Amino acid sequence: xxDSALDNFAAAMHTLRTGVDHIYSEKELQNRLMxxxxxxxxxxxxxxxxxxxxxxxxxxxxxxxxxxQFQDLGHxxxxxxxxxxxxxxxxxxxxxxxxxxxxxxxxxxxxxYFAQAGKILDTSAQKLEIRRNSEWLSTMNFAxxxxxxxxxxxxxxxxxxxxxxxxxxxxxxxIHEFMYPLMQGWDSVMIKADVxxxxxxxxxxxxxxxxxxxxxxxxxxxxxxxxxxCGTDGxxxxxxSLGNYVGIAEAPREQFGKVMSIPDxxxxxxxxxxxxxxxxxxxxxxxxxxTHPRQAKEELALCIVRQFYGDAEAKAAADDxxxxxxxxxxxxxxxxxxxxxxxxxxxxxxxxxxxKAVGFAPSTSEAxxxxxxxxxxxxxxxxxxxxxxxxxxDSPILQVGKRRVCKxxxx
Numbered sequence: 001x002x003d004s005a006l007d008n009f010a011a012a013m014h015t016l017r018t019g020v021d022h023i024y025s026e027k028e029l030q031n032r033l034m035x036x037x038x039x040x041x042x043x044x045x046x047x048x049x050x051x052x053x054x055x056x057x058x059x060x061x062x063x064x065x066x067x068x069q070f071q072d073l074g075h076x077x078x079x080x081x082x083x084x085x086x087x088x089x090x091x092x093x094x095x096x097x098x099x100x101x102x103x104x105x106x107x108x109x110x111x112x113y114f115a116q117a118g119k120i121l122d123t124s125a126q127k128l129e130i131r132r133n134s135e136w137l138s139t140m141n142f143a144x145x146x147x148x149x150x151x152x153x154x155x156x157x158x159x160x161x162x163x164x165x166x167x168x169x170x171x172x173x174x175i176h177e178f179m180y181p182l183m184q185g186w187d188s189v190m191i192k193a194d195v196x197x198x199x200x201x202x203x204x205x206x207x208x209x210x211x212x213x214x215x216x217x218x219x220x221x222x223x224x225x226x227x228x229x230c231g232t233d234g235x236x237x238x239x240x241s242l243g244n245y246v247g248i249a250e251a252p253r254e255q256f257g258k259v260m261s262i263p264d265x266x267x268x269x270x271x272x273x274x275x276x277x278x279x280x281x282x283x284x285x286x287x288x289x290x291t292h293p294r295q296a297k298e299e300l301a302l303c304i305v306r307q308f309y310g311d312a313e314a315k316a317a318a319d320d321x322x323x324x325x326x327x328x329x330x331x332x333x334x335x336x337x338x339x340x341x342x343x344x345x346x347x348x349x350x351x352x353x354x355x356k357a358v359g360f361a362p363s364t365s366e367a368x369x370x371x372x373x374x375x376x377x378x379x380x381x382x383x384x385x386x387x388x389x390x391x392x393x394d395s396p397i398l399q400v401g402k403r404r405v406c407k408x409x410x411x
Contacts, residue, residue, distance in 0.1 A: 009034065012073050016224070018279075019066070019272050021200050024207065024223040032194055032222060042076040046193035046221070048133070048184055049117075050082035051109035056116040057245040058304070059229040059238035062273045063197050064120040066226055070195070071122045076129060078191050079117060081110050084134040085183050116248045119308050129191075136190045137183055148182050151215055152208070157181070160204045185209035193221045199228050201237075229273055234263035252309045256317035257403040259301035264293045267300055275303040324402065334397060338411035348389040351378065358408065360400040375401045 013030060023029055036043050047067050049060070056064075067077050086106045114130070121128055140148075157178050158164050166173055181204060188196055188209035198206045203225050210220040228237050231244025238245045246258045262270065271282040285296040298318060305314040337358040343349050349357075352367040355376065361367035370376055371386045379396040390396070392408050399405040 009037070015069055015073070016066075019062075019226065020224055021227045022203075022225045024210070024225070029195070029222045029224070032219075036075075036194075042074060043070070043194040044078050044129075044192060045070040045075050046078045046080060046188060046191060046196040047198075048080040048082050048085075048187055048196075049113060050086040051106055051113055052086050053240055054109045054112045055240060056113065056248045057238055057240065058248070058270075058274055059199075059231075059245070061120060061248060061307075062229050063199060063226050064117060065274075066197055066224065068120055068122065071127045076127060077121060078129045078131060078193065079121070080187050080191070081113060081130065081132045082184075082187075083107065083110055083132045084137040085180060086110075112249075119248055131191060133183070133187050133190075137186070145179070148186060149179065151212060152178075152182055154178075181205045181208045182212070185212040188221050189213055189216050189218065192218060194219075195222045195224060197224050197226065199226050201228060227269070227273060230266055230269060232258055232262050232266075234266050246304070248308060252305045252313040252317040253320050254403065255305050255308070256301045256314070256321050259304055260297055260321060261403075262297070264297070267293070267296055270300055271303075275300065275307075277303065335406050336409055337398075337406040338409050339392075341410045344392065344410055347391055347393055349392060351376070351383060351388050351390050352386055354378075354390065354392070354398065354408065355400060358398060358406055360398070360404045360406075370400055 012033065016029070017023070017026070032043060045067060047063060067079075071077050083103075083106050086109070087103065110132075158167055160181075163173055163177075184205045185208035187193075189212050193209065193213075196206045196209055203223070206221075206223040206225070210223065213220045230236070231238035231242060232246065233242070233244040236242055236244060240247075246255055250258075259270075268282065268286045271277055271285060275282075277285070285291045285299055291299075298321075301321075302314045302318055305317050309317075339349070339354065339357040343353055343357055351371060352364050355361045355367040355370065356364060361370060368386045371383060374382060374384055376383050377397075377399040378390050383390075392410060396408055397405060398408055
């Protein structure tokens with residue numbers, strides 16, 4: 001290689017290494033990249049996503065952003081939509097067997113993934129290949145499944161934290177759950193993956209792919225493991241079921257407000273995993289002696305919203321946030337929520353039922369908690385009585401907490 005080529009290669013490796021938890025192995029990645037450059041071919045970079053829920057969030061975006069970096073370096077992303085594996089469900093991190101999804105549920109969820117992932121990935125045909133693992137897994141017969149199962153021992157499976165903990169606790173582990181890592185690994189064989197990306201919770205599954213490829217005479221894939229993004233609560237892994245997520249498809253103002261709500265302690269990790277800022281810029285923003293935490297958090301929120309919606313929407317979200325929370329004003333544009341007329345009697349509805357009907361609380365008990373904590377205003381007045389019936393004439397404004405506000409009408 002020329003000096004210029006070596007410099008470019010070093011820069012590429014620095015980019016791919018940044019923010020990574022571990023690479024199995026970095027030397028293999030360097031060699032594979034150099035070999036591909038000499039041969040003038042694209043590496044095939046695999047990312048598997050099971051459509052077990054309809055929405056992607058910033059935790060998914062961490063790995064998608066790394067996949068985009070490989071694309072920007074000239075390589076081909078192979079996005080595996082796990083429509084077959086999703087019907088079993090990845091047992092990773094689960095203390096009990098996951099419920100089996102129907103084919104219809106999986107298909108409905110998968111339909112939303114393409115548009116959301118496309119907010120981050122280069123979707124040109126040269127840079128992105130989308131596959132469904134039902135292409136090969138659904139055509140396997142029982143003999144094929146047994147041959148696949150022969151390539152893994154029970155002892156090896158029990159090395160996995162999820163299984164070993166459940167085994168020690170006397171919790172049931174079903175045979176089909178043992179098949180999940182094998183099926184995910186077989187995906188790598190079928191698409192001849194050069195590299196597989198995943199979070200730290202996917203390390204075992206990704207390494208199984210290496211073993212299966214070697215057993216089929218393929219060059220084993222390099223595994224690039226990304227850290228797990230902590231949720232907005234600052235405690236647990238980001239997840240929709242925990243309510244501590246920022247959705248990729250959420251509105252700009254909602255994204256901005258959620259980022260502004262995170263603990264200061266999260267900012268460094270979020271800057272590193274959710275933005276393209278340099279280490280020097282991040283160091284300045286997260287140093288309280290150089291940048292006020294509120295200013296740093298606003299910059300973080302701007303960076304995140306800008307990725308998905310552009311500069312204009314990010315600025316509008318920031319202006320709206322300042323107006324609402326710094327100046328104490330309502331937003332200029334307030335969404336209208338329609339509720340079913342059957343919920344209304346003589347122009348009135350119970351406040352708890354209203355909060356549930358517009359989607360500001362998932363249950364009556366949560367709605368009651370919000371009211372009793374003083375988080376609910378209706379028609380400009382704060383309400384603390386959960387038993388109150390409210391009039392919904394003249395499209396009154398309902399506000400729950402600082403971010404959720406709407407005008408109410410009857411359909």
